[in-house]
Amino acid sequence: MTDIEPSPEEVEVLRQQLGDEAEEMGYHLNPDIGFTRNLVRGLLLNEGRYGYHSCPCRLASGERDDDLDIICPCDYRDQDLNDYAACYCALYVSDEVLSGERDLSPVPERRPSPDEREKTVKGFSAPAGESLSSLTYPVWRCKVCGYLAARDDPPGVCPICKAKAERFERFI
Amino acid sequence: MVLERVGGEDRGKITLYALSTCVWCNKTKKLLADLGVEYSYVYVDLLKGEDRKSALDELKQHNPKATFPTTVIDDGKCIIGFKEKEIKEALRL
Numbered sequence: 425m426t427d428i429e430p431s432p433e434e435v436e437v438l439r440q441q442l443g444d445e446a447e448e449m450g451y452h453l454n455p456d457i458g459f460t461r462n463l464v465r466g467l468l469l470n471e472g473r474y475g476y477h478s479c480p481c482r483l484a485s486g487e488r489d490d491d492l493d494i495i496c497p498c499d500y501r502d503q504d505l506n507d508y509a510a511c512y513c514a515l516y517v518s519d520e521v522l523s524g525e526r527d528l529s530p531v532p533e534r535r536p537s538p539d540e541r542e543k544t545v546k547g548f549s550a551p552a553g554e555s556l557s558s559l560t561y562p563v564w565r566c567k568v569c570g571y572l573a574a575r576d577d578p579p580g581v582c583p584i585c586k587a588k589a590e591r592f593e594r595f596i
Numbered sequence: 597m598v599l600e601r602v603g604g605e606d607r608g609k610i611t612l613y614a615l616s617t618c619v620w621c622n623k624t625k626k627l628l629a630d631l632g633v634e635y636s637y638v639y640v641d642l643l644k645g646e647d648r649k650s651a652l653d654e655l656k657q658h659n660p661k662a663t664f665p666t667t668v669i670d671d672g673k674c675i676i677g678f679k680e681k682e683i684k685e686a687l688r689l
Binding site: 463470484530537 | 615616618641663664676677678
């Protein structure tokens with residue numbers, strides 16, 4: 425595979441964009457600019473390789489459906505921010521890390537192992553055994569930020585975190 | 597599996613499973629280089645097909661979650677993630 429090395433300008437443009445979006449939604453990028461630039465470079469390399477911003481610290485399969493949960497921001501970011509004050513690769517950090525009250529520590533992988541993932545059924549599906557007859561609309565959950573929407577179909581873009589419709593799951 | 601070898605002091609067999617895009621993997625590489633030890637590494641994301649599968653099968657024997665970086669010392673001790681203190685201790689440095 426031949427990678428196209430992103431220019432420092434491209435890296436900086438995306439870093440700024442991600443930083444602005446993060447702040448708007450109450451998230452923070454890692455304040456270590458050199459470190460963050462390296463991660464953003466990885467996102468751009470993965471975009472060139474696969475067509476999407478797959479997590480630079482995880483192995484992408486190259487199959488979009490299999491990699492959906494690790495497209496940045498990943499499905500595991502918010503839980504890891506709560507538990508470890510940073511996401512898995514540490515592109516996003518908590519308030520405590522930003523203010524210097526807390527140091528970064530290694531974040532264990534929360535994503536199921538390759539073998540566990542093979543056993544999981546993919547796609548939108550209603551939870552088994554739920555009675556939906558009393559509800560007017562199904563409820564869709566954004567797997568990135570937890571936003572819930574009661575409507576026939578998930579929104580095209582999550583109004584909270586901007587994740588695409590494909591990141592929603594049927595919740596109720 | 598094709599491993600890249602980096603020369604240095606012999607502190608046992610050190611194999612680093614890494615991704616070329618991963619910042620923590622590159623921190624681990626730099627640590628091993630700074631320690632001046634001989635080690636081998638493979639960027640699994642740059643492998644395709646059978647090469648990738650065999651590298652992953654080998655990695656899973658040490659780390660079933662197959663995460664990066666994974667540092668394997670003397671085919672036994674396995675350190676998952678960039679853990680400077682643990683790596684130094686395992687190498688008695």
